[in-house]
Amino acid sequence: MSEKRFKFSDRATEKAKSRARDEDRLKAGEVSPAELRKENSFFMSSGFANKKIGFSPKCRPENGDKYFMADPCGCKPSPVFIDFEASSLSVESWPIEVGIAWLEGKRVISDSKLIRPRSEWPEDDWNPVSEEVHGILRADLDGANSADDVASWLLEAIAGRTLVSDAPEFDQRWLDRLLGGPGPQIDDFDRVLWMAFSHEDGTIAPGRLNKAYKNRLTRRTIHRAGDDAAGLCYAWRAGLGK
Numbered sequence: 001m002s003e004k005r006f007k008f009s010d011r012a013t014e015k016a017k018s019r020a021r022d023e024d025r026l027k028a029g030e031v032s033p034a035e036l037r038k039e040n041s042f043f044m045s046s047g048f049a050n051k052k053i054g055f056s057p058k059c060r061p062e063n064g065d066k067y068f069m070a071d072p073c074g075c076k077p078s079p080v081f082i083d084f085e086a087s088s089l090s091v092e093s094w095p096i097e098v099g100i101a102w103l104e105g106k107r108v109i110s111d112s113k114l115i116r117p118r119s120e121w122p123e124d125d126w127n128p129v130s131e132e133v134h135g136i137l138r139a140d141l142d143g144a145n146s147a148d149d150v151a152s153w154l155l156e157a158i159a160g161r162t163l164v165s166d167a168p169e170f171d172q173r174w175l176d177r178l179l180g181g182p183g184p185q186i187d188d189f190d191r192v193l194w195m196a197f198s199h200e201d202g203t204i205a206p207g208r209l210n211k212a213y214k215n216r217l218t219r220r221t222i223h224r225a226g227d228d229a230a231g232l233c234y235a236w237r238a239g240l241g242k
Contacts, residue, residue: 099225
């Protein structure tokens with residue numbers, strides 16, 4: 001029997017499926033927004049610390065050398081973790097909130113901005129079920145900063161640093177839409193963790209990768225961009241041992 005290999009796109013695919021299931025359950029009245037938010041809390045699995053965590057060395061990216069390695073001394077700039085909330089999950093969806101987080105020493109710094117949509121973004125893409133998941137009202141965006149202002153703020157804030165997301169296929173689309181064209185490439189959270197914290201054989205038990213994923217699993221998914229970006233950064237910090 002062949003070994004099932006981990007794909008770096010799996011996290012984004014599963015996140016999209018989970019979000020779609022949440023929206024279907026809300027639409028069917030099977031769960032309330034408050035109950036859903038409670039369910040979306042992550043808890044540490046039983047016996048987690050005793051398990052081997054990592055990926056098959058066969059999955060190591062061929063271009064892995066271009067990815068930075070962990071820098072516990074803080075001599076290199078921290079990557080910037082990024083997350084978006086959007087009007088829906090459709091191909092026509094547009095960003096409504098962007099959040100970023102990074103490390104300054106041992107401190108996790110985060111910020112976020114609501115986004116007033118551009119006139120050319122399709123208003124009929126607004127999904128009321130998605131609204132119940134993230135809790136952002138369409139009316140909240142009318143008084144938000146313009147997409148152009150948020151784009152300028154974001155480019156200045158990231159200052160050429162590596163961008164990291166746990167769902168780059170979606171977040172890249174929304175970043176490009178916000179910027180009005182192809183933006184900086186967003187790297188994959190799992191790929192960055194693996195390259196930074198795993199041994200050459202692709203596994204670690206226990207170790208930095210273990211600590212990073214333990215931290216990730218014990219933090220709530222809020223479905224707000226700033227909080228979710230900060231959650232990725234806290235996992236990164238745990239892996240660094242800070």
